[in-house]
Amino acid sequence: MDKTMFTGSGVALITPFTEDGVDYEAFGKLIDWQIEQGTDALIVCGTTGEPATMTWEERVEAIDFAVKRTAGRVPVFAGTGGNCTRVVIDFSQKIEKLGVDGLLVVTPYYNKTTQEGLIAHFTALADAVNLPIIMYNVPSRTGVNMLPATVAKLAEHKNIRAIKEASGNIEQITEVARLCGDKIALYSGNDDHVLPLLALGGQGVISVVANVAPKATHDMVARYFAGDIEGCRELQFKLNPMTKLLFCEVNPIPVKAAMHMMGMCSDVIRLPLVKMTEANREKLRAEMVKFGVLAE
Numbered sequence: 352m353d354k355t356m357f358t359g360s361g362v363a364l365i366t367p368f369t370e371d372g373v374d375y376e377a378f379g380k381l382i383d384w385q386i387e388q389g390t391d392a393l394i395v396c397g398t399t400g401e402p403a404t405m406t407w408e409e410r411v412e413a414i415d416f417a418v419k420r421t422a423g424r425v426p427v428f429a430g431t432g433g434n435c436t437r438v439v440i441d442f443s444q445k446i447e448k449l450g451v452d453g454l455l456v457v458t459p460y461y462n463k464t465t466q467e468g469l470i471a472h473f474t475a476l477a478d479a480v481n482l483p484i485i486m487y488n489v490p491s492r493t494g495v496n497m498l499p500a501t502v503a504k505l506a507e508h509k510n511i512r513a514i515k516e517a518s519g520n521i522e523q524i525t526e527v528a529r530l531c532g533d534k535i536a537l538y539s540g541n542d543d544h545v546l547p548l549l550a551l552g553g554q555g556v557i558s559v560v561a562n563v564a565p566k567a568t569h570d571m572v573a574r575y576f577a578g579d580i581e582g583c584r585e586l587q588f589k590l591n592p593m594t595k596l597l598f599c600e601v602n603p604i605p606v607k608a609a610m611h612m613m614g615m616c617s618d619v620i621r622l623p624l625v626k627m628t629e630a631n632r633e634k635l636r637a638e639m640v641k642f643g644v645l646a647e
Contacts, residue, residue, distance in 0.1 A: 356453055356483055356512055356536060357426050358554050358576065359391030360568040362561040363399040365603055366413055367616035373405075373413055377616040382420045384615075388565035391555065391572075393421060397430040397455055398492065399559050399603045404621035407442070415449045428485060432457035436472050440479045453483040455515065455557070460493035466501045473505050483512035485557075489540060490518055499526040506535040515540040515557045521547060528552050542568075542594040546587045549575045559602060560594045563609045564644055593642050596635045600627055608632055612645055 362385050367377035385393065395417040396402040396410050405413070414429045421427050429451045431443040436459075443454055458464075459472060477484055486505065490496040496518060505511045516524050517540025524544075528537060528551040539548040539556040548556070549572065561568035571586035597605045604620060608627040611618035612635075618626055627635070639645035 356428075356485070357392040359572045360389075360555060360561050360565065361392035361394050361426075361428070361538065361557045362390045362565060362568075363394045363397045363557055363559050364417075365562055365607055365610055365616070366396070366400040366402075366405070367610075368401075368619040368621065369617060370619060373409060373416075374616060375416055378413070378416065379420050381610075381615060382417060385561075385565050386421070386424050389569035389573075390425065390561060390565045391569060392426045392428060392452075393417060394428045394430065394455055394557055397487075397557070398457070398489075399562070399606060400430065401603060401621060401624075402430055404624075410442075411445065411449070414446055414451065418450050426452035428453045428455050430455045430457070432459075432487060434459040434462050436475055439472075440476055443476060443480050443482070447480050447482050451482065453485060453512070454480070455485045455487055457487040457489065458493050458495050458497055460495070463493070463495040466498055469495070469497055469501050470504055473511060474508060477505075477508045477510040480510065482510065484510055485513040485515055485536075485538070486511065487515040487540065488518055489515075496523075499523060499530050502527050502535065503530040506531050512536060513538060513554075516548070517541050519544070524548060525551055542597075543587075543591050545571060546575065546580075546583055549583070559597055559606055560590055562606050563593065563597070563613070563639065564590060564642065567642075589642070593635075593638045596631070596638050599631050599634070605631070605635055609635060609639060612636060612639065 367374040429446045433439045488497040513536035515538045537553040539545045542560045545556045574582035
């Protein structure tokens with residue numbers, strides 16, 4: 352059973368802000384540009400979209416706007432994860448009514464839970480909605496790691512369709528692929544691991560660097576599925592230096608700075624995050640010029 356929801360590059364889209372709220376003029380232009388550049392799916396209000404510092408009302412409005420602006424051109428997935436199962440269910444049910452194509456749901460953080468708790472959490476959510484769910488495993492942020500056996504158990508649920516794997520542990524990801532096969536779609540959550548995950552049977556990437564280089568990120572995956580492994584590897588190697596700089600400070604600080612440099616949005620970022628240091632900004636600028644996404 353193939354649970355693939357999209358193949359290619361899904362961008363973990365930034366949320367452009369003004370000092371007063373979401374900058375919907377910039378947001379709309381970003382959505383249109385991403386689609387024009389070949390991005391295969393939009394992920395709204397994921398980590399890169401700064402939902403942790405948005406109000407519930409802002410999140411609903413931003414997701415609703417993205418669905419309407421996209422108008423079916425590509426799938427739209429909404430980040431609805433949290434560390435209270437009841438709240439995640441309530442919010443996900445509200446978002447389901449907006450017409451999104453699926454949910455991206457991170458493992459509970461801070462209070463964390465056991466593997467049995469992860470199974471109970473995701474099962475309760477999957478039972479409560481009629482949308483496909485992409486589970487998101489990112490232990491560096493959440494403090495909890497979803498183990499391969501847990502993923503395999505959850506993959507049995509009809510609404511749990513995929514996992515965004517950002518553990519960085521290739522051995523673990525290989526085991527997920529071995530245990531799950533085509534029972535669950537596998538997406539890379541790390542931009543520097545796209546080719547290895549595709550080689551393990553992955554369907555693509557949910558990407559931060561695609562904010563800055565959407566065409567190259569799309570082409571990297573497209574080349575792999577066209578049988579051009581060397582071309583895919585060439586783009587992976589080309590993207591990696593910029594990817595590294597996009598994570599030299601906490602995401603989404605650098606990518607927000609990059610998009611500002613490209614004239615796409617303001618560099619407003621909400622506390623407790625602060626603007627990128629000038630030293631790192633200059634390193635990022637230089638790499639963007641070298642890559643060709645920014646003029647000298």
